[in-house]
Amino acid sequence: MQTDIDPRSLIGRKAFDRNGTKIGTVDEVYLDDATGVPEWAAVRTGLFGRDAFVPLEPSKVVDDTLHVPYERSLIKDAPDFGVGRHLSPEQELQLYHHYGLDLSEAPETPTPSADTSFGRVAGQED
Numbered sequence: 597m598q599t600d601i602d603p604r605s606l607i608g609r610k611a612f613d614r615n616g617t618k619i620g621t622v623d624e625v626y627l628d629d630a631t632g633v634p635e636w637a638a639v640r641t642g643l644f645g646r647d648a649f650v651p652l653e654p655s656k657v658v659d660d661t662l663h664v665p666y667e668r669s670l671i672k673d674a675p676d677f678g679v680g681r682h683l684s685p686e687q688e689l690q691l692y693h694h695y696g697l698d699l700s701e702a703p704e705t706p707t708p709s710a711d712t713s714f715g716r717v718a719g720q721e722d
Contacts, residue, residue, distance in 0.1 A: 603627060603634040611639045611650065611662040619671055622662055623647050624679050636691065637662065638679045641672055648674045649683075649691055666695060 603625040611619040619639050624647070626636040637655075638647035639662075648671050655664045664671065675690045677683060683691075692699055 606634070606637060606657070606662060609657075609660060609662050611637070611664060613668040613671060614663075614665045615667070617668050619648070619650075619664065619668055620645065625652070626683060636683065636688075639664075639671070645672075646676055647679045648672055649677065650674070651691070651695055651697060670695070 606622045606625050609622050611622055613619050620641040621639065622637050623640045624638040625634050626638070626649075627633065628635045634652045636649045637652055639650055640646075641648050650662075650664045650666070650671055655662055657663075674694050675687070677687050689699075691697075
């Protein structure tokens with residue numbers, strides 16, 4: 597994803613799948629705790645739908661909309677972890693598997709003594 601965009605500016609943008617079909621609206625953006633880079637977006641998939649996590653890499657922002665290079669059905673079937681809290685390393689790994697992403701890019705599962713807070717929400721203080 598473009599690295600020069602403020603992740604908070606993604607909130608409220610419409611999101612579309614690889615075929616240009618509307619998925620929903622970006623509700624939240626999750627940052628990698630180690631790097632601060634936007635990593636996941638929670639997209640509200642309908643009026644009474646739920647939030648589906650989508651990877652921001654390799655997604656693109658085009659004309660003020662988020663374009664996710666996956667089919668809508670795959671996105672809607674993504675694991676549901678709820679929103680507003682950290683994603684655990686295990687949850688992130690499930691998302692990497694779901695989207696068939698290269699696991700060499702996935703965060704390492706921490707040792708028990710390591711900090712396990714991943715995926716903080718953009719704009720929220722710790």
